[in-house]
Each structure stands twice: as structure tokens, then as C-alpha cells.
Amino acid sequence: METRAAGSGGAGYNEALLHKTILVGDSGVGKTSLLVQFDQGKFIPGSFSATVGIGFTNKVVAVDGVKVKLQIWDTAGQERFRSVTHAYYRDAQALLLLYDITSKMSFDNIRAWLTEIHEYAQKDVVIMLLGNKADVSSERAVRTEDGASLAREYGVPFMETSAKTGMNVELAFLAIAKELKQRAVQPPDEPRFQIHDYIESQKKKSSCCAFA
């Protein structure tokens, strides 16, 4: 795992850990929008311009006094870029796998994505399944239970998100950062971080019923 010491250091930060995280899923599910929402806290509506190839954004989050640096790679969902993006799976520590809750096809393709991930990524890669565009409830084509059930089948955490409203976007990245940080700096007497339990507890904390 790649780690990096913090520079002059902010208050309370001991170190900066760099973790490569990749966004994958069909074209148009909202990978770029999710990253823009997490990075800049905004959503740019309107015309859809498909990602060409791959690019990354660095984002630092604080987890229990430790600075965790996520290097988040946004991949092109289009089939023609698949061979390029496969090359990036190998040294990824985490993968956020997205489908669009208004697109049954993007959900049906999740099994194929998981097969690719198992073929090209490291065995211990952290995977999270996200059902994006949860704000578009009138066009919902995938039930929340079906997303949760598929995630259970593969033993991965799941939540619905909206890159438009920001729902669960920060939580998704924070849960990933916590898991990665825990794996890198596991204190000997601390119980292992349970990403599923963490997500459930954070969801319960919210008074809003919008969490999936």
C-alpha cells in the first residue's frame, strides 16, 4: 500500500495515507457527477459529456485525526475504453461501483462489472455498490431492495446516492476512507472497522428517510 507522510501537517493530523480509488460502472450512471459533487459540492445539470479515457482527482479527508488522501480515478464507462481502464484496477485499493436507479440495464450489468473486478483487481480491494440518481424517484427502475440484495450476495456495502442533491455522497467516500485507513494503520488492540455497521449507524443518525 502506498503511504505518504503529511507535509508541514495540520493540527491533529499525524500522517497522510494515499489510496487509489476507482469509480466504475456503465456510461451515464453518474461517476463524474458523483466525483464533482464530492470534490466541489456542486452538480452541473444539463448536457451529458461522456468521460474519455481516465483522469483523477485528489481529495483529502480526515478520519479520526488522520489525514487520508484519496486519489479518485474517474473512468469512462463506455465499452471502447474498457481495456484502458482495466489496467488501472490492479493497484486500486478501493472501487466504487455505480449503477443508475433509473436504468435497469446499468443494474443488470453490475454482475459483469463484478466479474471484471474479480479478474483484474487485487483480491482484497474494497468494493462498494452505489445506486445513483436516487433523486429521480419518478423514473425509478431498480428497487432499493434489489440493490441491497445484490450487494448482500457479493458481501459488499451498498447505498443509494444522488450526485444531484449530494445524498450519501460524502458518506460513501468517508466510509471507504475509514476502511482504507483502518487497514493501513490497524492499532493492535482496536477491533476491526466494520464498514457495513458504520454505514448503517450513519444512516440511522440521519433524521431524513432518504437514505437507502
Ligand SMILES: Nc1nc2c(ncn2[C@@H]2O[C@H](COP(=O)(O)OP(=O)(O)OP(=O)(O)O)[C@@H](O)[C@H]2O)c(=O)[nH]1
Ligand atoms: N438527476 C440526476 N442526474 C444525474 C445524477 N448523476 C448524474 N446525473 C446526470 O447523468 C448524466 C451522466 O452523468 P455523468 O456523471 O457524466 O456519467 P458518467 O458515469 O461519468 O458517464 P461516462 O463518463 O460516460 O462513464 C449527466 O447528464 C448528469 O447530469 C444524479 O444523481 N441525479
